[in-house]
Amino acid sequence: MSGLTTPAETAAVQAWLADPANQAQAQAWMRRHWDRLAATPEAQQPAVEEPDYDALLNTLHLKLGLGEPARYVAPAAPRWRQWAAAAALAGTVAGGGWLLYSQRPVAPREVATAYGQVNTIKLPDGSEATLNGHSTLRYANAWAANQPREVWLDGEGYFSVKHQPNNQRFVVHTRAGFAVEVLGTKFTVYRRRDQARVVLLSGKVRVDFDDQQRPDVILKPGELLETRDAQPLAAVHKAVRTAPYAAWKDAQLVLDETSMAELATRLQDTYGVEVVVSNPELAQRRMTGTVPVGDLDVLLQALQETFHLRATREAGRIVLADNTVPTK
Structure with a gap:
């Protein structure tokens, strides 16, 4: 994989590897690689003499000019898998290849949307990915038939995945501590701020x-999985109405008992403009309805008419206030 990274990306990999706090994460990725290797014919062969992991890592650090690494004691694993995974890690880092997808994937294609823009991308296998505003998708020019179809998402995307005759996996990687794996289905993936979620529409x-x-x-149609960085183990898994989570691809904003505070966050993430709710009581008001999405001014006008709001632009931000006329 050498030659696929820029000098800046290679430097970022070296800096990551030099941090002692990342040694455990590197080991975790190696264990994932072992699991995949376990299904190969080599798994049935006699065990290969296990190398000294510390010595291997030390050699790699010295080759990259990083000095001696901090020691990390890895849990026991089958010898042939430890040798294969350690060799794979060393070769990847030394070559500057696809190492840390959670840092920044080295992918030939990158598509990004501006604030307020929605864009549909035809992927190499005929699947489609639709990006909401202020989102980025990275993927390869082509996918080998014997390898997973992998993409890397930042922001929010809707995926319509084509099933392949060989049951080739389709994987969406995120920076939220999880990946989404499918065969053929329709779903949305969201990762912004400290929140991430997956909503399954079909499949x-x-x-x-x-x-x-x-x-x-495992998600069933009509289910949501949501996590927050502050509480990574407290994932929410429940049934939901899917329309509010996917209607943006059809130029609609669907609110289903949505709080004004959540609406303000959505507008900020999609249009890149600061949105302020005038008072705490209004922030907690919940709304249900559908308004068109597109030009921000048109959207604000629809919100004002539908939910009796007053949207005012001032000093580069939008202030949402209650426009309800009190009864006498």
Whole structure:
């Protein structure tokens, strides 16, 4: 994989590897690689003599000019898998290839949307990804038939995935501590601020957490899985109405008992403008209805007429206030 990274990306990988706090994470990725190797024919071969992991890591650090690494004691694993995974890690780092998808994937294609823009991308296999405003998708120019179809998402996206005759997996990687794996389905993935969620519209998906101690979660149509960085173990898994989570791709904003505070956050993330709710009582008001999405001024006008609000632009921000006329 050498030659696929820029000098800045190679420097970022070196800086990440030099941090002692990242040694455990590197080991966790290696264990994931071992699991995948377990299904190969080599797994049935006699065990390969296990190398000294500390010595291997030390050699790699010295080769990259990073000095000696902090020591990390890894849990026991089958010898052939430890050797193969350690060799894979060393080769990837030394070559500057696809190492840390949670840092920044080295992918040939990158599509980004501006604030307020929605864009649909045709993927190499004929699947489609629709990006909401202020989002980025990275993926390869082509996918090998014997490898997963992988994309990396920042922001919010809607995916319509084509099933392949060979049951080739489709994986959406996020920076939220999990990946979403599917065969053929329709779903949304959201990752902004400290919040992440997956909403399944049809088919079936599996949410695979980076933390291997956490069990995978299988979603059924009409279900949501939501996590927050502050409480990574307190995931919410429940049935929901899917329209509010996917209507943006059809130029609609669907509110279903949505608080004004949540609406303000949505507007900020999608249009890149600060939105202030005038008072705490209004922030907690919940709204249900559908308004068109597109030009921000048109959207604000629709919100004012539908929910009796007053939207005022001042000093580069939008202030939402209650426009209800008190009864006498």
